[in-house]
Amino acid sequence: MAEFGGNREKILEAAIVIIEAEGEVGVRVDQVVEAAGFTKPVLYHHFSDREDLVIAAQAERYRRSxxxxxxxxxxxxxxxxxxxxxxxxxxxxxxxxxxxxxxxxxxxxxxxxxxxxxxxxxxxxxxxxxxxxxxxxxxxxxxxxxxxxxxxxxxxxxxxxxxxxxxxxxxxxxxxxxxxxxxxxxxxxxxxxxxxxxxx
Missing domain, CATH: 1.10.357.10 (Tetracycline Repressor, domain 2)
Known part of the structure; x- marks a missing residue:
């Protein structure tokens, strides 16, 4: 279960919000880091690429359901x-x-x-x-x-x-x-x- 307080969790939460508003197609790295208040290097420290982030976000959405x-x-x-x-x-x-x-x-x-x-x-x-x-x-x-x-x-x-x-x-x-x-x-x-x- 994710505890939403750290950098990874804030980035993940930003991606989840975007997916729920726009679908996976709306998940763009620039938009995610802006929403989370971080830079790309911070995102890539926690997720290998956009696909890795999307998979993690979808998995968390499913778990929360x-x-x-x-x-x-x-x-x-x-x-x-x-x-x-x-x-x-x-x-x-x-x-x-x-x-x-x-x-x-x-x-x-x-x-x-x-x-x-x-x-x-x-x-x-x-x-x-x-x-x-x-x-x-x-x-x-x-x-x-x-x-x-x-x-x-x-x-x-x-x-x-x-x-x-x-x-x-x-x-x-x-x-x-x-x-x-x-x-x-x-x-x-x-x-x-x-x-x-x-x-x-």
Whole structure:
């Protein structure tokens, strides 16, 4: 996880801001160093070339896209029974239909496309996915130990399944006028409750 305080991080942040406003094509070294308040030698001390900077910026954007999802797990705090825990699944899924939820999924899809022919970016994406699965899996493991969910399924497997659901939701996002968003949410809600209750 990047801590945005050092020179490298400030340059990376400047590149991220440009990508989000103009796309990768907008990332020009002169513009980045001007925005970051540095000179080219400082940039090249931390990044070998423009491509190296773009890959690092895209990788960080992808990693950040999971931050809110992990924070949202706070909705489950204080659940004193499995019934209460499962009832809060629907609340947690509310983020999926939000504008911000759609933005995050679109961002991840765009970065996945940008990873074609870029092994380093592909590996960074894979590592971010692993970290999300590990963090979400740890959360589910704690819930299982507390008796809030069934021990029938491995929490890491459920977390990996959930990430695939998150990715697949993009199909609904890009064709929401023709596909039933509410029905998708109902299906996913019932499915995850079924899994966590140990009935499937």
């Amino acid at each position: 999971f931050d809110d999802a992990l924070v949202a797990l706070g909705v489950f705090q204080g659940a004193e029974s499995q019934e209460v825990f499962l009832d809060r699944v629907a609340t947690a899924l509310g983020d999926f239909t939000s504008t911000e939820g759609r933005r995050r999924r679109r961002l991840r899809a765009e970065i996945l496309g940008a990873a074609v022919g870029r092994p380093r970016l592909h590996e960074a994406i894979t590592e971010a996915n692993r970290q999300f699965v590990a963090s979400f899996g740890d959360f589910l493991m704690r819930a299982r130990k507390a008796g809030l969910i069934s021990p029938r399924r491995d929490p890491r497997d459920v977390a990996a399944w959930w990430l695939s659901v998150v990715a697949g939701r993009y199909v609904i996002d890009v064709d929401a006028d023709r596909l039933n968003e509410d029905e998708w949410t109902a299906i996913v809600t019932s499915t995850i409750k079924y899994l966590l209750a140990g009935e499937g």
